[in-house]
Amino acid sequence: MGVDHQDKGDKAMRRRQILTMAGAAALTASLTACVGGGAGVEFHRGKSRPLSSTTRFDASRFAGRWEIRGEFVYPGEKPSYGAVNLTHSNGKITAMDVYGPSGLLERYPTKQPAPGRITVGTPPFDTQYWVLWVDADYRTAAIGTPSGSFGWIIDRSRSGGEDRIKAARDVLGFNGYNLSRLQIR
Missing domain, CATH: 2.40.128.20 (Calycin beta-barrel core domain)
Structure with missing residues (x-):
């Protein structure tokens, strides 16, 4: 009986880990799309070039x-x-x-x-x-x-x-x- 209970607990823990990882992956994909890095909005500027502001500013x-x-x-x-x-x-x-x-x-x-x-x-x-x-x-x-x-x-x-x-x-x-x-x- 102890083995059955342990096995069910291990399965429940693995299921939680999988759901947590799946949720994290979905959140990451959503955030990536929101900031222009995924299949979401394509921004007006490619990030391959560095951006700098002018230092000559008053x-x-x-x-x-x-x-x-x-x-x-x-x-x-x-x-x-x-x-x-x-x-x-x-x-x-x-x-x-x-x-x-x-x-x-x-x-x-x-x-x-x-x-x-x-x-x-x-x-x-x-x-x-x-x-x-x-x-x-x-x-x-x-x-x-x-x-x-x-x-x-x-x-x-x-x-x-x-x-x-x-x-x-x-x-x-x-x-x-x-x-x-x-x-x-």
Whole structure:
């Protein structure tokens, strides 16, 4: 009788281990798909190229209103071409307001852990917006995320500066972004 009981206990333990491993594998597959590493969403940037933010970054010059002149969209989607307003304090970007065609969409408090790196949200659900490039006069910038889920070309004006817009586009391409998904106005 003791052997039967032991055998049933061993079988129950193995079943729990198998179910635990299967659950962990399913969770891993789901998370991989969510972050663009599996068969889920394909992000706008391949991760084969390293990404770096500009070290030539001045929060007080970067703050203010920017027009979104270019953004990455998935096939069949349309860009919003809104705007973003960045607030600074004590040498860091402290807030970001995002505007759509009909007005303010979201207001986010931000952190700036390093020059040219602006973080919105709280880990593990935070998003890091990296300033990949900004022209010398702080008129045009290329912004992306390390994951490649997002990318913008922003400019102080709604039109003009085609040479700077092209430079920002080239920077995004150099950093592994799929330029066929970039819509520019």
